[in-house]
Every structure is written in structure tokens, then in C-alpha cells.
Amino acid sequence: MKDSPLHPLTWWIWSFVIAVSVVRVNNPYFALGATTVVGFIVLKLREDASWGKSFNWTIKVAVWILLIRTFIGISIGVPIPGNVIFTLPRILVPAWMPGIRIGGAVTAERLTSALSEGVIICAIIVIFGAASSLTSPHRLLRVLPVYIYEFATAVVIATSVLPQLVTSVARIRQAQRLRGQKTKGFTSYRRLAIPLLEESLARSLDLASAMDARGYGTSRLRSRYRPIHWRIKDSAIVASGIFILVLS
């Protein structure tokens, strides 16, 4: 794999196709299965570079979304009758909002429906997270056409600064632990956000000016030092995705 890398678009196309089939099947078990497969592929193939680590963060974000969504799903909305598991305290709403309910009885049916919707959304997030951690953002940029230069500049900056932030987060947390501050809880995030924001801004500006100084976007056409080929293995991967889509 290392000697001739895949086309930078391969995993993105594959992920897109898998995500479409997850939506089409609309089954949480299928979504969980797809997530597991994707997870395996990432663990097996990702490179030891900054963007490779972004997958772990996607998973964290996805789990948070799942928890928040499930909580909202069971506490607000239209009640579904069925087996009552437990009862939340109910908040009364004005009479002009009929049918809407906050709190109250939580049924097994309601919980499963909220959970399964959440799982599907999270699966899609994780699948795209996998694509971004399997593909170097710099290589991806090189296959994008130049006439979207300003957009492409923004993409490079976002995609190369964001993964670096993952390392920065660890570094800053460590420094603050050394200052004897707690590194868990809500206030620790506020303490983290400020140096982080500062650093990402400085980095983005540095990168933008470096790209400009090196003539990025001055020519409408762009040559390639080492052409990026679409190989059989790229087709094979995309075909496997389409196969799953057709089956679903």
C-alpha cells in the first residue's frame, strides 16, 4: 500500500457510497455493521500522520451526538405508546402547543426509535471521518481543479490546520495540568479554547501567506510533478462500495 498510494478520491467516493446505502437501508444494525467495517479499515490502513488521528475525534463527536440526540428524543416530542421503562418528571406546556410533551413516560418503543435514528446519523459522521483520516488533505487538494482556488485554499487550510489542532489540544492540556489546573469538566474546555483558537488562527494565516508567497493560484493551469493515477485497486474499492449499495 505504501509504495503506490491510492487515488485521494477513492476513499471519499467509497465513503459516500456506503453512507448512501446506510441511509437507504435505514437499519441501525446495518449502520453499526458498516461503522465496524469502516473502523477496521481505518485501524489497518491509516498512516501515522496528523490526519490519521482525526478518526478518534470523529468517534468522540459521534458518541456525544448520539447521547444528546437520544436524550432529546426521549424527553421532547410526540409520545409513543408501549411498555413504560421509566418516567421523567413532566414539564407542562401551554395549551396552544397540543401534542407536544416535555418529560413524562419513556416507553421502550420510544427509546429504540430515538436510538436507532441516532445510530444512523452517527454512522454517517464516522464514515466520513474515516475518509478524511485515510486521505491526506494535501493530496486531496492536488486533484481539485485550480479555478476553485480560493475555495481550495480554504480547504487546505482547514484540513491541514484541524488535524494539527488535535496534537495542540494534547499539548495545551498537558501544559495546563502542569499549572495545576483540572483538565476535565466544562471550565477546562474554556481554558483550552483560548490558546487553541489563538494558535489555529496564527497557523492559518501563516499557511495562507506561505501559499501565496509561493505563487499558489497565480497560474490558471497546474502541472503535476508526480501524476496521480486511478489504478485497478481504486476501482476495486469503489466497486465494493457500489456492490454494497446495490445489495441494500
Added chain:
Amino acid sequence: MIRFSNVSLVYPNSTTTVLENLSIEIAEGELVLVIGPTGSGKSSLLRLINGLVPHHTGGILAGQITVDGVSTRDVKPGGLAHLIGIVGQNPLNGFVADRVEEELAFAMEAMNLPQDVMRKRVEEVLDLLSLTPLRSRLIATLSGGEQQRVAIASALVMHPKVLVLDEPTSALDPIAAEEVLSILHRLVHDLSLTIIIAEHKLERVIGFADRIVHINGDGRTIIGTPHEVMKVSSISPPIVELARVLGLDELPLTVRDMRRAVQQLRESISVVDIPVTIPNLNPVINIENLTVAYSDKNVLNSLCATIHGGEIVAIMGRNGAGKSTLLRSIAGISKIAKGSVVVHSLNPITLEGQIRREIIGFIPQEPSDLLYGQSVAQECDQADRDNQREPGTTFAVLNQLVPGINLQKHPRDLSEGQRLGLALSVVFSANPKVLILDEPTRGLDYEAKKSLTKILIEFAAIFNRAVILATHDVELVAELSTRVVFLADGDIVADGPTLEVLLSSPAFAPQVSKVMSPQPWLTVHDVVTALESGVL
């Protein structure tokens, strides 16, 4: 090649002029050094050359700047990419590709050069900067010196006529710095490239410079040959300071010239013995068989050392020798594979909160990592509250370190030295038993370094505290530390009093000791006290 005519620069929302009425003409094949205190506008001057200032930053520019006949007013920085190669202060932030070869090709691809031309040029620069063995490596895995060379190579690949470098050696160890500078020297002499460098560590670069632009920080500039500028400059390398102290008429700039100039003096005094240092017996930190590994590779191989109270220990060694890892193990934030670190009979990994602050103070490479307040005042209040000090204590300390800081300023708007001062005073407010600093002098000018030295020496002496710092700065080590631990590839290769260790390694010897060798003197101060005490 480059012409500044009556250039003045004011940044938006600022009342101070960075440059005022600067006129200079730089000829082809000249190496110009830009010096000045931190925050004086050195980087601005460099970035004016290809128009990044004001095209990227905003600001009011008066006057005219032309490079090879092209005015920066008429073209954007990208339009000058074939003429000017620019290497930023932190090359890692400017890399656009993952691998060395792709990085080198990036600018040529953007210019739509044909593939065979690119191939040829990439091979050329790979040879020129001895990067061939690294060609397919991931840039993120290279050492600091290697990254700096890649950054220079990716600028040279465009065959520019001008090369601009912002502090190219500040993050490098003396040997890597030497490599980079000798490459620049060769480019000037072999290819007649015009080079403009900003650098704080004058002792490293002054010998190469044809001319110096000295920026005062209030808009005024002094331009002249190194000899002319050094006569009036407030910033000067140790050699020049030594020459001033000895009252020489001519100011030599290199060790060779200086040795010749003081030949008589050297011959008239007999060699002094190395003074015997009294061993300190107040162990604070015990390191036993410390082994740290990252992904199966040992970064530190069973190190043993004892550090005592009142000692200032400098950890030196090449980039990637394991200096930071050692500091982090002592601070208790590195996973230890084998062995142990004991600080004041405690395991540093278990320390939290108040106790941690009182035992270990740590200044990371980026001091701003410690800071999260919206203003200097908030930062100081937080430190006072954390450590149950009287309100205002931290600010009083800060005022002593770096006087005249505006309380309402955002920590981000402070200069490099001021920010380090703020982080230090926050750490000092807990009065830690052990103080650890990771490369504290990056980006500091001589003035800031002097006050840092003074503070650390006082701190270690008054409270009998242990201070440990990792640094590449030989001159700082000579002034500051009492003991040097030399790391190479995860092993301690030398550990002893500063004098012994520095004198035994030619690459890491400070300028004064090179000049006065074989006398055991490291700093201008050493020479002065020796001469006053009557060795003559």
C-alpha cells in the same frame, strides 16, 4: 536587486511607526542581516520585500519597494514567487505537502512548469542541500534542522534571485545551525544569490553578513557594514562586547580576528587553573535507570542523575536527542517504561493541583499554552487566587521581570519576551521547589535574555531551588548554568560543571572561551573579573 526608497510603514489600529523613511539599495549577491529587539519590525521588513506586508496584513505603506525592477505595489506576493523565495520563522507552519519531494514541487506545480523541468530542479536542490536520503520522508517526522533545509530547498527550487529568511537558526542546535548557515554562505558566493536574514543570535551569523540593518523599534534604522553598525549598536554578540570591555579600537567580528587582536594579552597572562567547584549536597531530584520509549524506540536509555537544590542544570544536545522527553519525565507528564523519577520524595506523575504547583513549575516551549486569561490582569489575579497570595503579588513579580506591561493587554498581543515573563511570574507565584524550562530563549533578544538570566540565578540562589532548562543557546548556558548535562541519542554523554563540559566540546564552546582558550573563561564577565583580580 532590491530597492527601498523612503519606505514608511504603519500597521492598522496602531499609533507607532514600524519603519520610517527607510531607504536602502541591496545589490545582487549581497547578504544583509536585519537585527533589532523583539517586536521591532524585523519580520515586517522581510515581508515587505515580497509584498506579504501590506497585501496580507493591511497597514499603510508609503514609499516604493522594487525587486529586480518590479514594484510590490503592482503585483501580489504570488506574482513575485519566481523572484523571491521566503522562509518563515516556523517552517512547519508553511508546509503545504506531506512529503519532501511533493513539498519541493509545490510552487513549480502552481506555476504550471512542465514535468521534466520539475524533475530536474528537484534533483538539483536535493543535491544542493543534501536532502536526497530524505526525499520520500514525511515532513512531520523530520528534525528541526532537516525541516529548515527542506524549507530553504523549496524556496530555491524556483531559482529565485532573492532569498529571505526569518530567524533560520533560532530553533536549531549549534551544529545544525552551522550547516544551514554554511549552505547560505555557499549560495551567496557560488550563485550570487541575494540573501536577507533576520536573526537574534548574532554570534552565529555576523561573520557572514556584508551589511546590517539595525531596526530600533521606533521607526529609526541604522544601515552599514557590520563594523560600522557594531560600533553604535545596543545589540552585540559576546565577541564585540569583549572587544569593547578590553577597549579595542577595531571591533573584530570573528573568533579568528579577535584572537589576533588579543594575542598580546593572551600571551602576557599565565593559564589559570580550572576553579574547583564545591559539590552540592542537597538532592532534590533522583533519576534512576530512566527509560522512555515511543513506539518501541527508546528515546531515553536508562539515565541516572541526581539534581541538587541551588543548581541550574542546562540540558543540551542535538535536536531530537531526548531533551524535552527528559524534562517531561521529571515533570511527570511522560510515560516511563522503566526506572523512576523522584522529586522531593514524591512521584511527579501523581501530583495534582496545589501540590503540583508548589513542587514543580514548568514553562513549556510555547509559554502561551499556560495562559488562558483575556488580559494580563486576569492572568495575574487567577495566579494570586490559585496560590492564596495577596492580590497584586503576581503582578509585582511580573513588573520586576518585564517592567511596564499594560494590565489590560491581551496576552496574545505581548511580545515573545513579555509573554515568557508573564508565564514565569504565574509559575513563580506558587514558589515551586523545582523550575523546569523548555527552550526558554527562542525568539528572545539579548536584553530579554539578560533579565531572564538574572532572575533565574536569583531564584536558584535565594530559595535554594533547582532550575532545569533545555536549550541550544550556548551563550546563555555559559552565563546561567552551574552544570551541564549533555544528551546524545537518549544517553548522557557528559555531565559536569558548565566550565568542564563546555570547554571540552568545540562545537558547543561559547565565543569568549574560543577567543581566550586555553583560559577557563566562558563569558565577558569571567574575563573581566579575572583581569580585575590581577592575573595580569
